Amino acid sequence: MDDQLASRIEVKALTLSYGNDVVLDALSLPIPKGQITVLAGPNGCGKSTLLRAIRRLHAPQSGQVLLDAEDISKLNGKALGRKIGLLAQSPSAPQDMTVEELVRLGRYPHQAMLQPWSPGDDAAVAAAMAGTGVDTMKHRRIGSLSGGQLQRAWIAMVLAQETDTICLDEPVNHLDMAHQLDCLELVTKLNKEQGRTIVLVLHDLNLAARYADQLVFVAGGKVRERGAPEAMMRADLIAEVFSVNAEIITDPVHQRPICIPHRRA
């Protein structure tokens, strides 16, 4: 469907294994520029590994990841850190670090020996904190924040990197419903207002269908199918990928498909 759109990232026949476990099996996936791509799939299907491989945190056995048609294995760590931001699944920082200290770390890939902290760095940090609403708590310590605040502080750190592409690994995992919506609305805003390319791993299919431009089902280390949420949310496909018999209805408010699981298939 969107292959005519320019791809920001092109995953090509990526194979990655831990010992004898093949996690990604010659997986290929285009990630269109300026869109929200959501990776979904059962536990252990390889979606988090795929996300980390896109940021070159795992070295593949074969295949490649192209970023704007350039092989990412040719880029150094800091150069890649200026192009792709990644928020880990359960990131950790010292409890007594302040929010501002954390967000400033997002400028690390922009720093160099002969390139000290600049007004541009200050501006990026300020914009990242304002955009996530953590500017009012910038002197607070990480350890004193609630789950929702902490997640926003981490997103601000990734934003301060000023990357065109942002990957988030299950960003709403430990958040309550209100904060899940806050977080995903924030991500959508970054996408719509600033045109950033977003890649998300989400477990909740209904949230995935609501926010995705491209929904990708990963199973057994391969892309099972990908497309617009309306095309992907089919009872037969969900039964096959997630082993759940479900009914699909349309959300009366957002006109997006919703899946109601009945029982294990």
Next chain:
Amino acid sequence: MTDIALSPRRSIARPSATVLAVAAVFVLLFLAGIGFGSTWIPLETVANVLLGGGEKTEKLVVLQLRLPRVLAAALAGGAIAYAGYLLQRITRNELASPGVLGVVDGAALGVVLFLAIFSGASNSLTVSIAWQPLAAAIGAVAAISLVFILSGRQASSAIRLLLFGIAVAAVCKALTTIFMLIGPIYQASQAARWLAGAVNTINWTEIQLMLAVLIPVGIIAGFAARHLPPADLDDISSRSIGLNLPVYRIFIFFLAALLTAGAVAFAGGVSFIGLMAPHLARLLVGRARAAGIVVSILLGAIILVGADLLIRVALAPLEVPAGTVTAVIGAPYFLYLLVRKDKTNG
């Protein structure tokens, strides 16, 4: 040095005032350490001689007899504290210190083996005692290398490295004890002196060797420390902002081992300074990096110079190794940290 300036300007008390205060205490203690002895030399005379003035006899006493000992204590204490700072920061654990990496115990084993191998039938050494620091350095480097070899691919994990360090330290300690028990009397007492950490016999040649090791390593560590703030994050987060944390961590461990080896090879198994000084520094200046390093080094020097001075004042003419004092202060401090950590962890 260009500062990456990733640590923010603190809104709490400016660390520079604290740094100056600690530096002042260090200078006073350093002068007092030289001034105190069989005859008291006033502090202004000591300062005068150090700045190039003074009479011939004053110069002889200050520069040849007293300065080496105090300088060695300052260098060793500072270097061990620096190593402790790096380790506590890179492991994000305030209980980390050079002692737990096996470096100190490895050096001890090196010394005891040296004394055992080169003892003659008449219970005296067949080579010069001046080789002892080299034996300590070899032991220290061998121990840390063993830790890395055993850790293998897991060497990038801080906790694994510490666990292997503790294991290697325990084996070295056990072997040291065995060699002391089966060795000749002279060897046992000489080894015991070194193990306890003594700076009283140090001469200028040894100081020069210490400086030759510690200054380059210290400067390299200073440059490497610029990447400590991103290293505060977990592996995935730090790698995604462009720092290869697993590799960087091994590099910092290696630098810390070299700093410790350079110090204990000459000053002996001084204990707990690497634990106490960086921890106190953190209480004084918070997370600020440059101030943290400087204050750690100064506090480490203060503790060892102070310990050496204390035993000379309180126990003269008996020469007790300075390391016994740091151990007497340090062990309860360690226990206090353990108890406090349990409380904060709920």
